[in-house]
Amino acid sequence: MNTVLTLMLVAPLLSAALAFAVRRHDQLRDALTLAGLGTAAGASGVMFATVAADGPFVLRVGGWHPELGIVLVADRFAALVLPVALAIIFVVELFAIGQRKTAWGSNPELSGPMMGVLTAGVSLAMLTGDLFTLFVAFELILVSSYVLLTHQGQAAQLRAGMTYVVMNLLASTLFLFGLAYVYAATGTVNLALLTERIPELPDGVRLGIGAWFFVVFGTKAAVFPLFSWLPDSYPTAPTTITAVFAGLLTKIGIYAMIRFHTLMGMDQLGNTMLIIAGVTMIVGALGALAQSHVKRILSFHIISQIGYMLMGLGLFTAAGTAGAILFLVHHMPVKTVLFLVGGLIENDQGTGRLDRTGGLARRRPLIAALFAVPALSLAGLPPFSGFVAKFAVISAGIEARATPWVVLALVAGALTLLSMTKIWLGVFWGADPDRVSVRRPPGNRPMMLAATGIAVAGTLTISALAGPLFDLSVDAAEDLRDPEIYRTAVLR
């Protein structure tokens, strides 16, 4: 198991370094990248199975006691979420390889290695039991994503990248301040020790630390009003990169929030979180409605959906936390798939603008079908995972008598449905655009379709397995809500 956890960090980093070294040899580089990402994904699968069978596993890095050194913790939360994340990266990389050398593709010489660094960052962020290492993981994710965002050097990317990197760097700086507060107040940055020491702090300090990290993780998660970096920057990047960002980046923020704020028992911040969640859901959905480009619509939806997860967390009930976790597991692949389909649309139509597309359902029914599944899921319609996730959060809300937030969640649901309809009517129905691209679409279409198909199949699998996944989410939530479990695992 030590090896398994290590592999999730080392394999992608190693493959990144090697792939960068041989970056001019297309096949070798791609093979190395896929090997690294695949190993990490495979290892995470093993981790899932082991943790499910044997319970949480802790790796003391370098053998140092948690009081001093760093621990990696594979608890049931990490073991549930991380495999989904790593599988997503792997599938997207397949798509990226199919799409390379097209105008919409990324530069494979850099994107492969950078994807490796990103993957290591994601693994580290989800596994670490140390607040400072979480900061390092955020740094890894930030720099690699910034390079992925801007490496083509287009003006729009650089402009959007500026907002992206400045806001996120400020958030990182705030993270450091937060570490200073935590260290000054408790003398440790180890999460397990913090679960003992933070609850004993004077109320003001405890809530101050909670609020501070709410701002830090909230910026990463793109909650209202800290989301501004997201909608401008995501649509400018190549599809595959946006797909990974959309699936993972903000989710790391919400993941960190679920872990930190639940473990530290920040229930008193619940109402604040719910207010922010409500506004985030609505503003994000309205933002999506305001757009007339597939990728921009989808980008704003990330924000709206973060609101649902935050709502589940903000309820601070077992059902709410479980709902938030299930939502996370559902949302990551669905969002990624939608961006991949967005990439297919662009690849086929030459654009993702709604006013320049139309009638695609008649010409490319397969793309329409690949879009319909995750879109219905995103809109929260049965029998897809989005329905279960939304259902879990909303029924938790009703159980907790959080009526205003339930109402807002339902309104946001209706707005989401409307914006998905907007894409459907604009792209798939309606008259053919004036200039139908008769030319053969560029790129390796079978490979792109296959990758998207795999991803759609993945979301369907998640829908089919929603029952066990919900049970696992409940387990993960239990582990988080009872810090004793986490503490025992780390400190024994």
Next chain:
Amino acid sequence: MLWTLLIAHLAGIVVAGVAGRRGIRAGLAAAAIAPAATATWAISRLVGDADPATAELVWVAGLDLGVSFRLDSMALMMTTLVSGIGTLVFVYAIGYFSAGADGGVRFPTALLAFSTSMLGLVWADSVWTLFIFWEFTSITSFLLVGHKNTSADVLRAARRALMITGAGGLVLLAGLLLVAEAAGTTTISELGPITGSSASVAAILVMVGAATKSAQFPFHVWLPGAMAAPTPVSAYLHSATMVKAGVLLVAVLSPAMIDVDAWLWTGLAFGVTSMLWGAIGALRQRDAKLILAWGTVSQLGLLVTVLSLGSGKALFAGISLLFAHALFKAALFLVVGEVDIRTGTRDIAELGGLARSMPIAAAVAALAGLSMAGVPPLLGFMAKEAAIEAGLGLSGPERWIALGAITGGSVLTVAYTLRFWIGTFGPGPATEVAPRRLAMTAPAVLLALAGVLGYVFAGQVTDIVGPAAVEANEKASVYELIRWPGLKTAFVISIGIVAAGTALGWFLSARPVGAAPRTVGADAADETIEATLRFAPDITARVQHGSLPVYLATMIIAVIAATMPFFASAEIDHLVLWDRPLQAGLVAVTIVAAATGAVVGSRLGATLTLGAVGIGVSGIFVVHGAPDLALTQLVVETVIVVGFVLGFGSLAREFPRSSESWQTIRLVLSVISGIGIMSALAFAGSRPTGTAPIEALTDEAVDVGGGKNVVNVILTDIRALDTLGEVVVLATVAVGILALARVRADEVEAAS
């Protein structure tokens, strides 16, 4: 058996898709098989007397989600309607579409998918199963309404229908959650009366959800628009089955709602207004199909009115009406489709004299129309009699409301039915007609005859609808359909209704056909959607304006808010101003440098003051006994200053000027956040719950780490993982810079 049927349907969808590639007729024929089998099976069960078949599949146990079917009497009756009419509609569609029509794959598959969803809905024994299939029917309906999706009108109609039923679905979700919570079960057959504070809210929410699906005023506006769909769809979804889903929901939930006043009154409000407004709408239309569509709104209003009354008699009458309506309304729609196909128009101003050229269609329309008008010897008559009886059996204000509405609505129904028949088939210049297609005629004839047979075999029909009604209210068991009641109050009322309606219909038919009324309601619904779409950019432009400084200011405001709690634990006794006066001096220098940097206008000046801040900080490190840290800091500061200066390149020497008020805002935010952040740090350590393990670190660094320099051991061993991460960060940044430089170099090269 239920699973077998469901799987047969799913397989049928695939088969229809494959067959549809050879043309739409092949697809439709293939699609008809599964409903035909289901209908046959259901009818055989109707005759026999078997226990309810059940089937269950757990999906998400923790949330009680899953598929739970129970084929009770109500479900069996609905199955007969759904699959029976479904089979006829598939056959009819074979005649309706020309052989080379578009959509050979998607139309049959979508229609069969709808049929399947509808079966799931009527079989459901769990509120969540019902809800899941309810949503399926919304989606499949959307796909079918948008069949001819190249026209903007169709797209709007499809969107309107989806948004109204979709939003209604969300309201229903909330309502059902409350019902499940109040009743303590999600199993429909086990629902007992709910009470309590949330019961009224639940009742209203569920009723609103039902009203959107069953096209009740004011949500009815989607239904006339949905007539953009091919007529088989209109006949099947939007008159016979899907729009009955809301009505069915009212029936199956009535045991739970028996004690909830809000249920009755919400239902009456929807039902009565829809019955009257729908009938008036039907009288104003000139498109024969729209007359029927508005008539459906009215009839659904009647159903909701009667069923929400909740008494045994009302349930019996409501279920009988539902059964009768499905038969006669489907027949009428099929006739209109045939007229449309064979004459090329549905406008009653242009049509006329079809009784001679299309005698069978005229006869079908007459039989079905008479059933709708409630005239003997037809099924519709007996059902309406029962409804009036149910009204008469009430007491209190609802008696007069219900009776008045049923009577008024029925008069109007007779009138628009007559106007429809006269306008289409009555006297007038003979319209030219294309040859008859057997596939279109036969299903309509069967449905119309069913209305007659239903009258003849009133006892058998009672055996079908009676047990269904009993499931919703046990007291319904004593009622039966009566062929000839004799001169009782209800019958007198019926005679009056037919007489008044005929007179009104005759009078209106004699007048010239007016222009089609404007679609005020539908426009309002569209306008609401458009207004949302317009409102969205306004709001979005406010929050996503693109100004980075404002975004950062927003973040700073959030930061200030986050420092506030710390002040609640402010304890200043443990604070000391300085250990050594030198610290104060260094801090003063640092603050001055930072302040200068904030106001200085030139880029170089700002860079240099920033450097000075860094030097001040390294000074503080030195005072605290960390010379190595100070050295590192100095190097970093130097590199940064040099880097900035090199990077200025062609940039202007001065910063762009900003407005004075903005500068003030920034200044205020900076000062407040600075004080907040600093104070928070001071207060954070006021009552520490732990201390840094300094001794352990120094001991272990030497003993285990084998190094005398603790910092080095920390960096390279104890926290080596962090160091590795940061090294990768640096390498990544280098790669990124290299990539951008390469892009730039390529551009320069391309330019030259």
